[in-house]
Every structure is written in structure tokens, then in C-alpha cells.
Amino acid sequence: MTTPTAVVPRVAELLDTAQQTVTPVNAATPWPQLDLDEAYASQAALIARRQARGEHGVGLKLGFTSEAKMRQMGVDELILGQLTDGMQVPDGGTIDLDALIHPRVEPEVAFLIGADVDLTAPDVDLAAAITGVAAGLEIIDSRYDGFRFDLPRVVADNTSAAMFVLGPWRAPGEVDLDDIPVTLRAEGEVVAEGTTAAILGHPLRTLPRLVALGGRLGLRLPAGSVVLAGAATEAVPLRPGGVSATVAGLGTVSAVAVPDGAGPLGEGGGR
Numbered sequence: 106m107t108t109p110t111a112v113v114p115r116v117a118e119l120l121d122t123a124q125q126t127v128t129p130v131n132a133a134t135p136w137p138q139l140d141l142d143e144a145y146a147s148q149a150a151l152i153a154r155r156q157a158r159g160e161h162g163v164g165l166k167l168g169f170t171s172e173a174k175m176r177q178m179g180v181d182e183l184i185l186g187q188l189t190d191g192m193q194v195p196d197g198g199t200i201d202l203d204a205l206i207h208p209r210v211e212p213e214v215a216f217l218i219g220a221d222v223d224l225t226a227p228d229v230d231l232a233a234a235i236t237g238v239a240a241g242l243e244i245i246d247s248r249y250d251g252f253r254f255d256l257p258r259v260v261a262d263n264t265s266a267a268m269f270v271l272g273p274w275r276a277p278g279e280v281d282l283d284d285i286p287v288t289l290r291a292e293g294e295v296v297a298e299g300t301t302a303a304i305l306g307h308p309l310r311t312l313p314r315l316v317a318l319g320g321r322l323g324l325r326l327p328a329g330s331v332v333l334a335g336a337a338t339e340a341v342p343l344r345p346g347g348v349s350a351t352v353a354g355l356g357t358v359s360a361v362a363v364p365d366g367a368g369p370l371g372e373g374g375g376r
């Protein structure tokens with residue numbers, strides 16, 4: 106990493122304000138050019154702002170782990186984001202839509218890391234530290250107008266991370282993650298289908314990539330950390346109502362998206 110430049114705190118402030126005011130950064134906002142090192146430094150500054158408000162890091166996520174999504178966005182690199190406890194919604198819990206700009210949801214495979222792992226150490230074996238596997242839901246919410254960004258911008262925006270939900274953990278030996286059907290449902294209807302093979306061919310293949318990226322950034326995964334390995338389908342717009350992801354043989358995770366202060370679903374006005 107090169108030395109962070111003066112643009113870093115400004116970018117972090119703009120993105121933090123966008124998230125907190127639920128107002129996207131638009132084309133009229135003066136925006137500095139960022140290289141990838143500055144983008145990751147901006148992401149770290151953004152997370153530091155959240156930590157200063159009392160949030161704690163709980164893990165890491167990878168983005169663009171599906172070839173289809175990379176092609177769609179015109180990029181060829183995986184990206185890494187950071188998860189905090191303030192982003193976590195309990196399984197079966199409520200997603201406050203009024204805190205989100207234009208949320209999308211995607212089904213993920215999540216890993217629980219059972220030992221302290223220093224990603225900068227030589228020969229890190231992250232797979233050996235996995236003590237749980239679960240179905241996950243990730244809610245992404247780009248802080249840029251229209252989800253329009255280049256690679257440095259989406260990295261600075263913490264890879265669009267907004268919220269996540271984890272299903273029950275299963276022991277890793279209980280589940281074969283090879284090419285398992287994954288189904289995303291909204292209000293009980295199937296809205297996207299894929300398989301775990303969409304995640305770099307196999308979710309475990311993401312781990313060396315996470316180690317390489319996280320090591321370069323000097324990151325650690327304390328015992329109890331979560332890793333979101335990536336989405337098995339495209340992300341779909343998150344609408345009011347129930348949403349769930351099922352990874353066959355692994356489990357189901359769900360949440361209910363609700364406009365804040367709304368009455369019964371349907372009366373509060375949808376998006």
C-alpha cells in the first residue's frame with residue numbers, strides 16, 4: 106500500500122454522510138480520482154468512522170466473486186469489504202428500508218472463523234480455521250447514484266456493504282459445498298436461483314483470495330469472525346416483505362424488510 110493521500114478522509118466523509126443521510130452521492134458531487142490503494146485506505150477510514158460511533162468489526166466480505174457479476178460490472182478483480190456488528194440483522198429479524206437508499210439482496214455462503222488468523226502471516230490456512238458454514242443474505246446498497254461506480258469507487262464504498270443476515274451455523278464437515286442449489290425468495294416467490302459453483306467455482310476457492318487481499322491490507326480475523334464468501338446469484342432489488350435464501354442441505358436464512366414506522370406491510374408504501 107502507498108501512503109494515503111489527502112483525498113482519503115474526504116472520500117470517507119462523503120460516503121459516510123451518504124449512508125447516514127440515506128442520500129446517494131450524485132454526478133454533481135465533486136469527486137477526486139482514486140487509485141486502488143487510496144480506495145482501500147478510504148474504506149478503512151470509513152470503517153474507522155463507524156467504529157468511532159461504537160460499532161465493532163465482525164468480519165470480512167468478498168465481492169465480485171461470480172464471473173457473471175464481474176462481467177456485468179466490467180471488472181476482473183475480487184474486492185474486499187468489512188463487516189461491523191451495526192450491519193448485522195438477526196436471522197428472522199427486520200431490515201429497516203428507510204435506512205437504505207436503493208437496496209439489493211443476494212444469497213451468500215458464510216464461514217465462521219474459529220481461531221485468530223493474521224492474514225499477513227506466511228502460509229495462512231484459512232480453511233483450517235473454519236468452524237461453521239451458513240446460508241447468508243447480504244443487503245448491498247451502493248452510496249452512488251444508480252449503483253454506478255468504477256472499481257476504486259466501489260472499494261471506497263466498502264463494496265456496497267449495508268447489512269447481512271446469517272442462518273444457523275453447521276459444522277463444515279457436515280456439508281459438501283460443491284455446486285449446491287441456492288434459491289433466493291421474496292414473499293415466498295423464487296426471485297433468483299443459482300448454485301454455489303457461481304462463487305469462483307466453489308466457495309472455498311475464495312479463501313486464498315481473501316488471504317491475499319486481506320494480507321496486503323494488513324488485516325486480521327479474530328476468532329468468531331464471519332466471512333461472506335460471495336453471492337451465488339445476481340442481486341435483486343429488496344422490496345418490503347419477507348426475503349430468504351436457501352442453500353440446499355445447508356439451511357435457510359430470512360428477514361423481513363419493513364419501511365420504518367410503517368403500519369402493516371402494504372400500508373407503508375413500497376419502493
Ligand code: 0L1
Pocket residue numbers: 167168169170174243245246247252259264265335336340
Ligand atoms: O457483495 C458484492 O458482490 C457487492 C460488490 C459490489 C458491487 C455491487 O454493488 O453490486
Ligand code: MG
Pocket residue numbers: 166167168211213243333335336
Ligand atoms: Mg455480496
